[in-house]
Amino acid sequence: MDDHRVSFLIAGVQKGGTTALFDYLGEEPGLSLSREKELHIFDDERRDWAAADFADYHAAFAPFDGRARGEATPIYLYWPNSLARICAYNPAMRLIVVLRDPVARAWSHWRMEYARGAETQPFAWCVRAGRQRLFDAEPWGFHREFSYVERGFYGAQIAEALALFGAEQLLVLRAEDLKADPAAVLGRVRRFLGLPDGAAPRPREVHMAREMDYGSELTTADVAHLRAVYARDAERLADLTGVRFG
Structure with a gap:
């Protein structure tokens, strides 16, 4: 087997603090992180996955020196076939998933896309009728920008991960x-990756929401609607992980 393979991933979720965690881990002397966050390898639909070549992937890291290699691309947990591709690449991969309350995550995601100009519709429409847009997307039912609600079905996503990887790998x-x-x-992450204890990190926040007029507010009706949408999946998540939100 290729000892140079990437051995751990921050695989989710978008708007969940993955950049802060990636920055914290970049200060760990026992790890070799990719030069840039979000390499987007396993969600790349242009690759020939029947005969995948990972030379460019490995080139995104410093020359191999024996340390564990890792990267952070938070779409991996959500994007179709990404987890299966990861498993085929390295069945021993260790996955770190940072979950955020799915309602708050959806709102933060929408604000990001609206500020970027990728989204022009109000939040209330986007999380109701606007979900139909995903059925015009490719792959069918998935979308990189408009997946405000869909990325929050953590129970289903974690179940898929556990079907491919051992619980001790997640x-x-x-x-x-x-x-x-x-x-x-960070102490939990160090133990998970087999690292020694270290100094407490300096708290940081990154990718704070841009101050602007978004033309929408997160209303109590929106929150109630999304809690209802997520109710069954939330129970599945709690059964699998013990994690609850709301």
């Missing part, structure tokens, strides 16, 4: 805990 964290007590969360 670490599920909460974004809220990472923000409130980064030292404790």
